[in-house]
């Protein structure tokens with residue numbers, strides 16, 4: 045029995061050194077890195093290849109991935125590595141720090157999870173790796189990905205996110221998990237308040253959606269976390285929109301990182317995504333939205349809005365017109381947030397109306413359509429929002445509603461994308477026919493919204509808390525600022 049086969053059935057115990065001899069195959073196509081103008085090493089790569097693309101003939105095994113993890117990939121339906129996996133994994137197995145840029149839905153999670161799990165197999169220990177994510181739902185999803193990929197080795201993960209009770213999380217930490225997936229604010233709370241918990245022996249830090257985590261909103265918290273992590277560690281930064289601005293990256297204190305970039309720039313979308321704009325008079329936005337919902341009835345759609353109020357109002361409006369719509373935003377309780385996402389994933393609801401709390405990272409393969417009811421505040425957010433569809437080689441459609449006030453934002457997005465969006469055809473008369481029914485639903489939605497606001501702060505209320513002055517947000521609630 046070869047050594048790989050032997051530890052396929054083994055369980056990670058936390059301290060065993062029996063896993064030391066993992067044969068590492070050199071990856072046949074790993075290219076010699078060269079310096080780019082930032083002084084970082086980079087790898088020149090082909091672009092425009094989506095996850096699930098079958099043209100790659102390399103296997104995970106040929107990348108140097110051990111048998112038990114290859115088996116888990118097969119069980120998940122991963123036949124061949126995606127381009128980012130093909131490029132990142134060999135460098136990671138060589139022990140390099142990584143900056144990974146690849147389009148939405150292209151398999152970045154496994155690109156960082158597999159090398160971490162493989163290193164964990166070699167030298168199991170508690171608190172081996174920390175994965176930071178900007179939103180709570182994404183943290184849960186990443187933990188599930190680690191558990192699925194590490195299923196044959198019984199990897200133990202703990203999720204530390206705001207909006208959930210501290211005590212069960214402290215108990216989970218007491219069980220010495222190998223992998224911790226956290227949102228920054230809650231992790232810091234645990235580092236400061238949970239007895240016996242420290243990350244002094246951490247080996248791997250991963251920042252998923254790293255550009256978001258390294259932006260100003262999270263700045264102070266991330267700096268505090270970085271201060272208590274050992275400098276002797278591997279660090280991976282991944283995102284679909286990570287620029288090579290040195291100042292940002294230096295903050296994460298990478299050591300001689302390899303930049304692995306499957307996108308040619310930070311504003312690239314996958315070729316299987318069809319993007320449209322629809323010109324809509326501001327006063328008729330609701331009507332046009334209902335028209336779109338009718339046109340796409342039966343399909344699974346995410347509608348993005350700019351505010352919590354609009355999200356809640358549209359969900360009520362659509363529901364009163366008979367659509368299976370459910371809201372997701374940062375003012376819901378965490379169990380309501382997870383519940384909404386769960387129902388949408390399970391397809392018991394076809395429309396998720398969401399703020400930007402759902403813009404990044406969420407992987408829901410069934411999503412056919414993304415609608416920007418409000419245009420996003422910046423082009424990066426546009427890339428992430430529309431990337432909730434057309435994932436893993438699938439096709440998808442994104443329609444952005446543009447009013448007379450939004451032309452400039454649309455132009456900015458088009459300039460960043462380097463292409464013009466096509467106009468989505470709509471017949472004004474067809475839309476206006478819906479007027480009466482939508483008027484009635486709007487009145488109903490306003491009434492329900494008023495009730496929700498009156499109940500706010502009371503037990504069982506759907507909308508939580510009272511409005512807080514800007515800048516006084518609890519660190520636990522960082523992702524509420526996404527709406």
Ligand SMILES: Nc1ncnc2c1ncn2[C@@H]1O[C@H](COP(=O)(O)OP(=O)(O)OP(=O)(O)O)[C@@H](O)[C@H]1O
Nearest residue numbers: 122124125126148149150151152153284405407436
């Ligand atoms: N090698 C593979 N073959 C087929 N499917 C894969 C492979 N690797 C990952 N996937 C699937 O592709 C989907 C997208 O992966 P993932 O969520 O990691 O994308 P991402 O690059 O992180 O996207 P985002 O930028 O939106 O976070 C997931 O459903 C995942 O299971």
Ligand SMILES: [Mg+2]
Nearest residue numbers: 152153252405
């Ligand atoms: Mg991701």
